[in-house]
Amino acid sequence: QQPVQSPQAVILREGEDAVINCSSSKALYSVHWYRQKHGEAPVFLMILLKGGEQKGHEKISASFNEKKQQSSLYLTASQLSYSGTYFCGTRSRNSNSGYALNFGKGTSLLVTP
């Protein structure tokens, strides 16, 4: 049930772009993206509810391919503040667990000057 994220880690120079992928073996109802900085709570970035939906948040956007059960998070022109661990959380279509999420293991992103 746990979604698979890739890559596990990425190091960028400030201004570079990155893509983080999240895939599931189960049909998905929604995909949530969170960012967690060291020692802090996860912070909500965005949710994607419909197949093919794309959303944006400043220079961070995401897409959701319902047929492939995949989502991708796009970080463009990265800033130092983007450093942290990014988690995707998924809800499956046949889930009976309310709105609880299954989280991936995370992708560690480090942006250097």
Next chain:
Amino acid sequence: EAGVAQSPRYKIIEKRQSVAFWCNPISGHATLYWYQQILGQGPKLLIQFQNNGVVDDSQLPKDRFSAERLKGVDSTLKIQPAKLEDSAVYLCASNHIIRTGRGEQFFGPGTRLTVL
């Protein structure tokens, strides 16, 4: 608006001891979640409450873990007795469930538990 509050922030105990964590969700949030986050992993759901009723506790190790949410507001999570593998950050989250809504969850700062 005040966020999700948790206490204590840190706890160190020896194995076989008991420990309790407290969470106060955002005012008006009917749904409350407890997650366990082991170092290097994503949060793993332990239990989900809707008001004061349990929606999902399928991943809660019920032989040692218990949780309650009296009056549908704040919640406590207890471990008795603790094992070494319980060392983790325990995160509380809440949201205001609307079936066709966003479903975003708001997390508290977490309690870091170390079992020696």
